[in-house]
Amino acid sequence: MAETLKDRHVLVTAGPTREPIDPVRFISNHSSGRQGYAIARACAALGARVTLVAGPTALPDPAGVRTVHVETARDMLAAVEAALPADVFIAVAAVADWRPAQPAGRKLKLDKASLASLPLVENPDILKTVAGRPPGTRPGLVIGFAAETHDVEALAKAKRERKGCDWILANDVSGDVMGGAENAVILVTPANAEHWNRTGKDAVARRLADRIAAAL
Numbered sequence: 001m002a003e004t005l006k007d008r009h010v011l012v013t014a015g016p017t018r019e020p021i022d023p024v025r026f027i028s029n030h031s032s033g034r035q036g037y038a039i040a041r042a043c044a045a046l047g048a049r050v051t052l053v054a055g056p057t058a059l060p061d062p063a064g065v066r067t068v069h070v071e072t073a074r075d076m077l078a079a080v081e082a083a084l085p086a087d088v089f090i091a092v093a094a095v096a097d098w099r100p101a102q103p104a105g106r107k108l109k110l111d112k113a114s115l116a117s118l119p120l121v122e123n124p125d126i127l128k129t130v131a132g133r134p135p136g137t138r139p140g141l142v143i144g145f146a147a148e149t150h151d152v153e154a155l156a157k158a159k160r161e162r163k164g165c166d167w168i169l170a171n172d173v174s175g176d177v178m179g180g181a182e183n184a185v186i187l188v189t190p191a192n193a194e195h196w197n198r199t200g201k202d203a204v205a206r207r208l209a210d211r212i213a214a215a216l
């Protein structure tokens with residue numbers, strides 16, 4: 001295989017984050033991490049040096065990829081910033097948008113502290129933070145993911161602007177995709193929106209890696 005990403009550093013986030021409520025409970029989501037791991041593998045297969053910052057998943061660390069394991073969104077942001085500089089940043093993680101404001105140091109007892117109202121605070125937006133870094137420290141290509149059930153292309157275009165990233169890979173999740181094997185995908189770039197045929201996560205990852213290599 002041609003080493004089209006040789007000498008490039010590709011930084012990928014994947015999986016969910018886990019935000020503690022107390023020592024035994026947390027807020028999270030059903031992200032499997034499979035798409036992000038597949039992208040890390042595909043970039044490594046093209047010769048890139050890859051750093052994968054992963055929330056908790058059931059997946060083995062990909063061969064030839066430096067994998068950094070994190071739990072919370074704030075840990076993920078810190079690990080991403082520690083791994084910079086990178087030529088490409090790909091935010092695939094399903095970051096929990098909110099975290100409990102004050103995780104309890106001891107297990108909450110429902111007779112004493114009710115979970116009926118749990119104060120939350122917003123987590124940092126890792127994609128927006130990296131995309132907004134000053135020139136020279138911002139990766140040359142910043143790619144975000146979107147999962148939408150409707151108006152996929154329009155919402156993805158709006159998300160690209162809002163996040164300040166270069167590309168958005170939008171998944172149509174009107175079927176069942178999160179945790180599933182197949183993705184229907186639209187790649188939104190400043191120039192256009194490309195509709196990719198419904199295909200497996202490994203094929204999406206290989207196609208994205210090829211597109212990245214062509215763009216650099």
Ligand code: CTP
Pocket residue numbers: 013073091092093094095096097123124125126127128143144145146147148
């Ligand atoms: N993202 C991130 N940090 C966050 C939240 C999201 O890096 N705190 C990244 C994800 O990795 C993904 C993109 O931003 O690349 C997804 O954007 P987001 O606004 O979370 O999309 P949705 O969850 O679909 O939210 P919305 O309801 O706003 O569409």
